[in-house]
Amino acid sequence: MNYRFAYLCGVCFCLCCFCASMSALADSNDINNPGFEIFDINSPPDFNAPAGWKRTNYTAVMSSFAGRFSNLRPPNWPLDQDIGLLPYEGERFVVLSTGDLLPEPNHAELRQSITIKPGDRLTGAYFFGTNDWTPYDDWGAIQLVQPDTNIIEVNIIRVCVADVESFRSMRGWQRFDYIFDANQAGEYDLRIFISDKQDYIYNSYFAVDGLVICPNSPISGDINADCAVDFFDFAMLANDWLCDCNDLSVFNDPNHNCMYGTDSDNNGIVDFNDLQDIIEYWLSGTMQGIVEP
Ligand SMILES: [Ca+2]
Ligand SMILES: [Ca+2]
Ligand SMILES: [Ca+2]
Ligand SMILES: [Ca+2]
Incomplete structure (x- = not known):
């Protein structure tokens, strides 16, 4: 390695270290617990709900998830059943279920207040898997709704049984990026939601991880x-x-x-x-x- 190349490598390394340390200091994500790394120690004893979110029904922080299946619906997801879905970011993620509670619910929800500015980009990853079939087209969504209502203002992600085929799941995490224009700026609830369609039988699952809001980003x-x-x-x-x-x-x-x-x-x-x-x-x-x- 000649002297000039070694010098350039050294400068690049120092710049990268500086940028990395600055980035750690400059974390200004406006979402509470955006990577679902923190769970509420007072949440129900059979699952840990994420801290910083308002919860309805089954919303569990997990470190891996291979699905839950019954004798009538044996594993048919394209995931390695010995490994399952691993975190997209950090060490944990959240899984919403249409069931897994008694009395049997037909939906689950997380929400928190959020402020969107023009040019903000919301990014993250989602995963959907189901034990149901297409006439009963369960669905998961990430939405902006009017505060404390279910009135949808922006549909960011919507995925359903028909998208992954009956009894199946996505192949793994799907990254998403959504850029908001000036007309979409304002105060909302960021809502993560999963719902049965028609009946309550056969659960579907919607996982989310790594939410980040980037201001005026590429x-x-x-x-x-x-x-x-x-x-x-x-x-x-x-x-x-x-x-x-x-x-x-x-x-x-x-x-x-x-x-x-x-x-x-x-x-x-x-x-x-x-x-x-x-x-x-x-x-x-x-x-x-x-x-x-
Ligand atoms: Ca995470
Ligand atoms: Ca390519
Ligand atoms: Ca269902
Ligand atoms: Ca980057």
Whole structure:
């Protein structure tokens, strides 16, 4: 290694360390307990509800989830039953169920107050799995509703049995990014919701993790969801270079970053098309805190 290259590497390393330390200080996420890492010690004894959220029915903080099945509905989800779904971010996530309580409910909900400013980007990840079938099209959603009501103002995510097919689930976490325009700015309740359709039989499950609000952030290229596009995103993409994210074992491999969106154009392969997003928005945005995979 020549002297000049070594010097440049040293400068880059120092800049990265500085940026990392600044990002830790600058975490200004406006959502309470956005990664569901903290649970309420006073919540029901058979599950731990997330702190900082208003809860209705079954909303449990977990560190893994492979689904719950009955003899009539044996495991049919495309998850490794020995591993299950692991956290998208941190060490825990939340799972909402249409049942798992007595008397049998037909929905579950989390909500908290939130302020949306023009240009804010809400990002995070969700997972839906079901024991039900399409005539009984259970559904999960992330919404902005008018405060203390169920009046929907913005539908951010909606996923149902028909989307994953009867008795099945998604392949793993699905990253989402939603950018709010000026007309959508205001005060809302951020609502995470799951519901049975028609009958109460056969549960469905909706998991959410890693919620982040990025102010005025780049619209793509921010793979690690720290609200800026920089070397950290490039490193995550480079790690997956030429991998096939359509391969289930690659998608759910914790040594790969497919679920964070390295295959941004969804053609399977992580290649120049995906690098283009990072190039286009290189060094834009303001770091708000690193989401540790
Ligand atoms: Ca988490
Ligand atoms: Ca159902
Ligand atoms: Ca980033
Ligand atoms: Ca691609």
